[in-house]
Amino acid sequence: MIFIIFVLIVIAIVVLGSLFLYLGFGIRWQIIPDERRIVFYNLIVPDEEKVVLHRLGQFRRIAGPGPVVLRWGEEVKHTIDVSHRARTVPVDNLYIKGVPFQYMIDIWYRVSPTECTDDPEELAHLAHLTSQERRRIIRSLVHDALSQSLYEAEQELEEGKPFLAKLVPILPGFPPNITLLERTFDRLAAMLPTAGVVLRPDRPIIISNLTLDTALGSEMSRDRMVQLLREQFPDLDDEMYLQAYAVIAGKSLPRTVIQSGNDTTVDFGLETNGEAKPRRVRSHGNRGQRTTKSDAATVDQPDQKSAAAEIIKDDDWHVMKELPAA
Amino acid sequence: MTNTGTPRYAATYRQQEINRICHSARIGESLCLIGVAGTGKSNITNFLHSDPYSYKPQYLGRDAGSIHFPVIDGNTWNQTPEGLWTQMLDALADTTAHLNTPPPDPKIVQLYADQSIFSKLKAQVRSLCQQHGQRLMFILDDFDTVIHTGPLDMLEQFSALRNDGNRDLLSFLVFTKRLPSILERVHGKGESSKFYDLFSNNIFALGLYNADDVHQMLQYLNESAGRPLRSQEMVQIKTLCGGHARLLKLVFDLWRTTPPDSANTVAYFGEKPDIRNECRRILQGLHEQEQDVALRIAQGTNSPEDNAVIDHLIRRGLLENTGRWVWFSPLFEQYLRMA
Numbered sequence: 001m002i003f004i005i006f007v008l009i010v011i012a013i014v015v016l017g018s019l020f021l022y023l024g025f026g027i028r029w030q031i032i033p034d035e036r037r038i039v040f041y042n043l044i045v046p047d048e049e050k051v052v053l054h055r056l057g058q059f060r061r062i063a064g065p066g067p068v069v070l071r072w073g074e075e076v077k078h079t080i081d082v083s084h085r086a087r088t089v090p091v092d093n094l095y096i097k098g099v100p101f102q103y104m105i106d107i108w109y110r111v112s113p114t115e116c117t118d119d120p121e122e123l124a125h126l127a128h129l130t131s132q133e134r135r136r137i138i139r140s141l142v143h144d145a146l147s148q149s150l151y152e153a154e155q156e157l158e159e160g161k162p163f164l165a166k167l168v169p170i171l172p173g174f175p176p177n178i179t180l181l182e183r184t185f186d187r188l189a190a191m192l193p194t195a196g197v198v199l200r201p202d203r204p205i206i207i208s209n210l211t212l213d214t215a216l217g218s219e220m221s222r223d224r225m226v227q228l229l230r231e232q233f234p235d236l237d238d239e240m241y242l243q244a245y246a247v248i249a250g251k252s253l254p255r256t257v258i259q260s261g262n263d264t265t266v267d268f269g270l271e272t273n274g275e276a277k278p279r280r281v282r283s284h285g286n287r288g289q290r291t292t293k294s295d296a297a298t299v300d301q302p303d304q305k306s307a308a309a310e311i312i313k314d315d316d317w318h319v320m321k322e323l324p325a326a
Numbered sequence: 327m328t329n330t331g332t333p334r335y336a337a338t339y340r341q342q343e344i345n346r347i348c349h350s351a352r353i354g355e356s357l358c359l360i361g362v363a364g365t366g367k368s369n370i371t372n373f374l375h376s377d378p379y380s381y382k383p384q385y386l387g388r389d390a391g392s393i394h395f396p397v398i399d400g401n402t403w404n405q406t407p408e409g410l411w412t413q414m415l416d417a418l419a420d421t422t423a424h425l426n427t428p429p430p431d432p433k434i435v436q437l438y439a440d441q442s443i444f445s446k447l448k449a450q451v452r453s454l455c456q457q458h459g460q461r462l463m464f465i466l467d468d469f470d471t472v473i474h475t476g477p478l479d480m481l482e483q484f485s486a487l488r489n490d491g492n493r494d495l496l497s498f499l500v501f502t503k504r505l506p507s508i509l510e511r512v513h514g515k516g517e518s519s520k521f522y523d524l525f526s527n528n529i530f531a532l533g534l535y536n537a538d539d540v541h542q543m544l545q546y547l548n549e550s551a552g553r554p555l556r557s558q559e560m561v562q563i564k565t566l567c568g569g570h571a572r573l574l575k576l577v578f579d580l581w582r583t584t585p586p587d588s589a590n591t592v593a594y595f596g597e598k599p600d601i602r603n604e605c606r607r608i609l610q611g612l613h614e615q616e617q618d619v620a621l622r623i624a625q626g627t628n629s630p631e632d633n634a635v636i637d638h639l640i641r642r643g644l645l646e647n648t649g650r651w652v653w654f655s656p657l658f659e660q661y662l663r664m665a
Contacts, residue, residue: 323343
């Protein structure tokens with residue numbers, strides 16, 4: 001009887017020892033009381049990360065996040081950031097109707113090779129891509145997807161439209177551009193898994209910058225500004241419009257006050273998005289006189305007007321607090 | 327005027343304020359300090375930006391070298407977004423000249439000048455915060471006019487700067503004389519802006535100097551003066567000025583050049599044009615309703631409806647209830663009575 005017990009103990013030691021040898025040294029354990037279980041692990045992988053494991057120099061698997069038990073011979077080769085982030089991707093050499101332009105676009109995605117393929121060889125390849133290599137592939141895929149969507153947009157453009165109207169599909173906020181981005185999104189959702197990357201489905205692509213050929217940009221700006229001047233001063237001649245534009249553009253003043261012979265004053269402001277908007281239109285007794293922002297005497301001061309309109313409610317007085325003691 | 331001994335301010339200068347500012351800078355939290363005109367904001371900005379006496383390590387420890395405070399003066403703003411971004415870029419370049427930042431990408435040409443400058447600013451901030459691991463707290467000094475003038479979408483770009491991956495690394499310290507929520511109400515947006523939301527939970531009163539700071543300042547001025555004042559005179563100056571930094575300086579200088587010829591120092595100094603101008607500046611820096619209530623208190627005609635504003639003035643450190651309403655400075659009280 002004693003002999004049997006002794007044998008059983010020896011077998012238990014051998015089995016447990018083999019288990020530890022197989023699983024690797026350095027096993028730790030943690031009791032999770034609310035889940036009523038014990039968790040064994042060699043390392044804890046933070047949320048938003050995964051680890052690429054090799055065994056004897058060969059890709060083995062991807063593990064994490066959370067507690068990871070290394071099996072016999074496994075070691076961590078490197079870590080992959082799998083968080084959902086917005087990345088800005090510059091895309092140049094784009095064309096629409098022969099007009100070159102560049103985009104900076106923001107795309108929400110995360111690196112997740114395990115979601116992109118079941119094939120072990122493909123998984124190993126995706127896991128071993130460096131961040132630089134992945135970014136290069138993504139940039140190339142984004143360019144391809146955008147180019148294909150731009151081609152479709154060009155086909156849908158009506159013939160006979162003014163030149164600037166043909167650029168509408170690339171201008172952010174316009175419906176043709178929204179369609180362009182949606183199509184690009186769908187293409188990328190299918191293409192990006194080849195780089196081990198998954199798009200975030202609830203985050204659309206956003207254009208953070210559009211760069212046109214500089215001469216073309218100036219052309220648009222001039223046309224738009226002259227159009228605004230025409231609307232406000234319908235009785236001026238063409239030379240006056242161009243002269244006024246030259247003043248606004250040449251001085252680079254974001255605010256310029258123009259007074260016309262018909263006693264109308266328009267205070268032009270340039271918004272941060274580059275739009276020139278008439279801010280205030282007033283009738284004056286002054287004739288044919290151009291002023292700038294520095295001529296305060298002829299321009300209503302916004303501070304005086306709005307100070308008079310300042311209304312403070314009881315709740316407002318409680319916003320400011322005393323500094324807490326150090 | 328030379329001073330080789332007493333520092334302008336001690337290591338405990340504005341300890342509460344500096345402690346809170348440094349804590350906020352560390353965690354990327356923005357805040358707003360509302361203080362009356364002449365309350366010594368320039369010393370705070372100097373402390374944080376230049377730290378001439380190397381006091382910052384006592385607040386920031388080892389992080390003192392990696393937390394920077396570029397200063398933007400709202401008074402010198404040219405009322406354009408382009409001007410504001412340029413000021414911020416220049417302040418950043420001045421503060422972090424020792425760190426390499428990448429040149430702008432020559433392939434990207436912006437359509438408009440202010441977008442171009444904002445892009446550069448964004449790239450600089452991103453490089454400093456994310457690549458160099460630095461923390462930035464822009465000090466937006468005397469920012470009433472900027473907030474009031476706008477436009478609102480310019481102000482909201484501050485939030486965009488932070489959201490560009492810099493959330494815990496970039497913050498703003500806004501100094502105003504008036505409530506920022508009221509200043510931006512002129513833009514007509516029904517709800518608060520993203521700019522205001524940056525610091526809406528951290529709006530504090532910047533009170534006047536405490537006794538230690540007053541003492542230090544007067545010691546510094548006295549040591550620098552060719553003909554120092556006596557201790558009794560210094561005590562009288564402290565009582566007259568009640569912790570207001572600029573009034574302290576004005577009264578000190580006046581006392582040195584034209585000492586009072588009577589025991590009634592309040593009446594003597596209260597008539598001086600410099601003192602009256604400073605008191606006017608303090609009063610006009612307040613909201614209109616604050617001004618009205620202040621005048622009513624001075625005349626003894628305030629009513630219970632004024633209580634909310636009175637509490638506000640108390641939090642500003644201008645007023646105290648000792649059984650009757652007492653202003654921080656008898657000079658200011660006299661000015662209000664005569665206004």
